[in-house]
Amino acid sequence: LIFAQEVGAEADKAADQAPPNPVYQMLPIVALIALFYFIMIRPQRAEQKKHQELVSQLKKNDQVQTIGGIIGIVTHLTDDTVTIKVDDNTKIKMRRSSIQTVINGTSEES
Numbered sequence: 001l002i003f004a005q006e007v008g009a010e011a012d013k014a015a016d017q018a019p020p021n022p023v024y025q026m027l028p029i030v031a032l033i034a035l036f037y038f039i040m041i042r043p044q045r046a047e048q049k050k051h052q053e054l055v056s057q058l059k060k061n062d063q064v065q066t067i068g069g070i071i072g073i074v075t076h077l078t079d080d081t082v083t084i085k086v087d088d089n090t091k092i093k094m095r096r097s098s099i100q101t102v103i104n105g106t107s108e109e110s
Helices: 002-016 022-056
Strands: 063-066 071-077 081-087 090-095 099-104
Touching: 022 099, 063 081
Parallel strands: none
Antiparallel strands: 063 071, 063 099, 071 081, 081 090
16 A cells, blocks of 8 residues: 555656656757768768869870779760770760779870
8 A cells, every 4th residue: 555655656746747848859869960961971972072073174185994993095075975995996985973083184195
């Protein structure tokens, strides 16, 4: 009987307390979203900006490597495509976005 009275008294105390502020409940979620932004999204945007800058600065005779690993020399450029010379009589036309890196600027054709 005494135990039942104690449990009832604790239940009354809990009912008297105000519910926690919803702002405090949302704070961990907001913190996780901010952490996700700074760890994942922001660096990816910086990398995209860097790649876009690299692609926009391509010029004829640059030696480049594509995303697929093909290495060649830029022979022709348009607004959204690039033609690279892979071998003596082999040229490949592809999108500028498929260029991964510029190996060196202005390589000499042999």
